[in-house]
Amino acid sequence: MNNNDLIRVENLRKYFSIKMGFMKYHYVQAVEDANFSIKKGETLGLVGESGCGKTTLGRTILRLHEPTSGKIFYDGEDITNVRMLPYRRKMQIIFQDPSASLDPRMTVGETIGEAIDIHKLADSRKDRSDRIHKLLTQVGLNSEHANRYPHEFSGGQQQRIGIARALAVQPEFIVCDEPVSALDVSIQSQIVNMLEDMQQEMGLTYLFIAHDISVVKHISNRIGVMYLGNVVELAESNELYNNPLHPYTKTLMSAVPVPDPKISRERKRIILEGDIPSPMNPPSGCRFHTRCPYAISRCKEEIPAWRELAPDHFAACHII
Amino acid sequence: MNNMVNNMDKKNQKLLEVKDLRVSFFTPVGEVKAVGGISYDLNYGEVMGIVGESGSGKSVEAYAIMGLLQSPGKVVGGSITFDGEDVLAKSEKEMQAFRGNQVSMIFQNPMTCLNPVYTIGDQLIEAIRCHKKISKAEAREKSIEMLKLVGINNPERRMNQYPHEFSGGMRQRVMIAMGLICDPKMLIADEPTTALDVTIQAQIIELMKDIQQKTQMAIIFITHNLGVVAEICDRVTVMYAGKIVEQGNVEDIFYRPHHPYTMGLLRSMPRLDAEEYERLIPIEGTPVDMLNPPAGCPFGPRCEHCMKICLRREPPQIDLGNGHTAACWLLVDEAKRLAKKEETPNE
Numbered sequence: 046m047n048n049n050d051l052i053r054v055e056n057l058r059k060y061f062s063i064k065m066g067f068m069k070y071h072y073v074q075a076v077e078d079a080n081f082s083i084k085k086g087e088t089l090g091l092v093g094e095s096g097c098g099k100t101t102l103g104r105t106i107l108r109l110h111e112p113t114s115g116k117i118f119y120d121g122e123d124i125t126n127v128r129m130l131p132y133r134r135k136m137q138i139i140f141q142d143p144s145a146s147l148d149p150r151m152t153v154g155e156t157i158g159e160a161i162d163i164h165k166l167a168d169s170r171k172d173r174s175d176r177i178h179k180l181l182t183q184v185g186l187n188s189e190h191a192n193r194y195p196h197e198f199s200g201g202q203q204q205r206i207g208i209a210r211a212l213a214v215q216p217e218f219i220v221c222d223e224p225v226s227a228l229d230v231s232i233q234s235q236i237v238n239m240l241e242d243m244q245q246e247m248g249l250t251y252l253f254i255a256h257d258i259s260v261v262k263h264i265s266n267r268i269g270v271m272y273l274g275n276v277v278e279l280a281e282s283n284e285l286y287n288n289p290l291h292p293y294t295k296t297l298m299s300a301v302p303v304p305d306p307k308i309s310r311e312r313k314r315i316i317l318e319g320d321i322p323s324p325m326n327p328p329s330g331c332r333f334h335t336r337c338p339y340a341i342s343r344c345k346e347e348i349p350a351w352r353e354l355a356p357d358h359f360a361a362c363h364i365i
Numbered sequence: 366m367n368n369m370v371n372n373m374d375k376k377n378q379k380l381l382e383v384k385d386l387r388v389s390f391f392t393p394v395g396e397v398k399a400v401g402g403i404s405y406d407l408n409y410g411e412v413m414g415i416v417g418e419s420g421s422g423k424s425v426e427a428y429a430i431m432g433l434l435q436s437p438g439k440v441v442g443g444s445i446t447f448d449g450e451d452v453l454a455k456s457e458k459e460m461q462a463f464r465g466n467q468v469s470m471i472f473q474n475p476m477t478c479l480n481p482v483y484t485i486g487d488q489l490i491e492a493i494r495c496h497k498k499i500s501k502a503e504a505r506e507k508s509i510e511m512l513k514l515v516g517i518n519n520p521e522r523r524m525n526q527y528p529h530e531f532s533g534g535m536r537q538r539v540m541i542a543m544g545l546i547c548d549p550k551m552l553i554a555d556e557p558t559t560a561l562d563v564t565i566q567a568q569i570i571e572l573m574k575d576i577q578q579k580t581q582m583a584i585i586f587i588t589h590n591l592g593v594v595a596e597i598c599d600r601v602t603v604m605y606a607g608k609i610v611e612q613g614n615v616e617d618i619f620y621r622p623h624h625p626y627t628m629g630l631l632r633s634m635p636r637l638d639a640e641e642y643e644r645l646i647p648i649e650g651t652p653v654d655m656l657n658p659p660a661g662c663p664f665g666p667r668c669e670h671c672m673k674i675c676l677r678r679e680p681p682q683i684d685l686g687n688g689h690t691a692a693c694w695l696l697v698d699e700a701k702r703l704a705k706k707e708e709t710p711n712e
Binding site: 094095199201202229230231232233234235237238241256258259260262263264283286296297298299300301302303304305306307308309310314316317320321 | 534535567568596616630633638647648
C-alpha cells in the first residue's frame, strides 16, 4: 500500500435487499467491486448518471451504509469493522440538498455547535462560540448569522452552513455529494471556489460526487466514471477528457452540452440507444453491453477485468 | 401536417408578440412582481431560448402565454398577441381551444404531467379528440404515428401501457408526442431536459432539433443550462429578476455579450473543453429578494461595474443592432460620461 493514500477501497460492494414476498429477497446491486484509492490532498471526482451508485459508494466509504463485502482503509487502517466515532471526526460529508440536511428547528449556531460538542473539541463556552463564529466567517457568512434559523437563508447560504458544519470538526477527508447541483449557476461557482480555497488552506482531501461533468472536471485531479454500480474508468482529469478509453466515458463526454454555439453544433456526438437497465437485474458480463455501440459476444458473457491501460489510467473493457 | 406548410410559408413573419407583460403574485406579505414588463417577438419557425436563474420569471412568463397562471398570480399589464389574436382577451373556453391546438407546452417533470391511472394511448387519444372531430380509430392511428416520430419502439404495444412502465426519458418523449399531436404553431418547453441524465438529455435534444427541422414549428425553450441553449436555439433572451437584461441571436449572446450579468454567467461556468485549469470567476452576492427588489437595475447590487445611477434608475433597453438589445447603463453614452466624472471628482 502506498503511504500517500488517505482512502483505499478494495473490492467494495454494496447490495441493498428488497423484500419481494414471504422469505424472498431481491438485491439491488448498487456498488460492485470498487477498487481505487484517494491520495492525501487530492480531489477525486466521481461522475455517472442517476442510479449508477456514486452516492452509495461515497456513503459506504464513510460507512453510513455498511458494506456488503470488501474493505475500506483510512490512512492505512482497516475501518471496515471498527467503531466509527473517532473516524467521524476525520471524515465528513456535505449533502446535496442544503435545506433538507439542516434541522429547521435548530439555529445555525446550534447545528454547528452540536458537532463540536459531540467530539468535545471546545475547552470552554467561549472557545465554542469563537469556533462557531470563525467557521461562519470562513464560509463567507457573518457571526450574527449563528442565531438565525435555516429558513432565513438562501440556498447558497444554506450550503455554506452545511459546509461550516462539516468543517467544524476539522476533518481531513470530505465527501462532497452533489454539493452544487441544487444551486443556481451564478452561485455554483462561488461554492466551488470556496471548496477549493478550503482545500488549499486546510489540506483537505475530497471525494467530489456530481453528475455535472464540467464541474467535476474543473475541481478534480482524477475522475472515476461509474455505470450501473461499476467504476468503469479512472484517470487524471485532462487525460480522461482528451483520451477516454471506455465507450461509456466517450459517450458521456460527447453528451455534455458545451456553452459555445459553434463548437456544439459542429462536433459529433455519440447518442446512446435506450435507457439504463435496472440495477436489480443488471445485464450479464459487462453491464454496459446492452447499450454499447462496440459490444461483441464476449462482452455478454465475461465480466471485464479492471486493468491499468496507461500509467494511472484504469478501465474495465474487453475491446481496448 | 397543414401547419407545416404554413410554417414554411410564413418564415420570418411575426408569430408571437409580447409587449410590456407584467405578472404579479399577490401574497399575504406583499406583491411579488415576478415578471416586471418584458417585451419580445418570436417569428414562425424560430427557436428562442429563455435563460435565467430560479425566480427570474422565465416560467411564469410562459404560463401567462398559456393562460395557466393560478391565483394569486395575475397578469397586471401588457399584451400578448399570438398569430394576430389577443391572447389575454380570450375567455376560458377559447383558451381551451387555444392550448394544445395553437400552442402546447411540455414540462420539466414528465411523471407529474401524465395521469398515472390512464394508459398512454388513452391520454394521447384524449388530447387529439379534445381539439379535432375525428374517430377513435383515426386518433389511435395518429397517436401511434406520433409515438413513432418521437422514437418510441413498438408503439402499438406501448399505447396500452401506463406511465409508470416508461423510463424518465421515454416519458418525456411521450410528453413531446402529446404536445405535438395537434400540430401546434408553437411549443413551449419548460426545462424539458433538466430532470434527465446527460445521455438522455442528448437524446431528447437531438429529437427536438429533428422535429423542429421537420415541422418548422416555433419553440420557446426555457432553461438555465447555457450549454443546451447553445445547441438548439436561434435567439436567446436572458432574464434576471423578472426583467429581460439582454436579447439577441445565439452568436451575439455567446460571443459578444454586453450585459454584465450575461458576461458573468458565461464566465462563471466551468468549461469541459478547458485545457488548463482556470479559477472560476463567480458572480458575487445573492439572488434578488423578489419581495423587496432593489431600486434601479435589479442586477445593480451584484454588478462589478455598478454606478450610482444603476441603483437609482432602471436602465433603458439599448439597441446594439441586428436585433441585439441589452438593458444596462454602461451602454448609455451619457452614463459613461457621468461615471467618468464620478471616478475623478477633483478635476
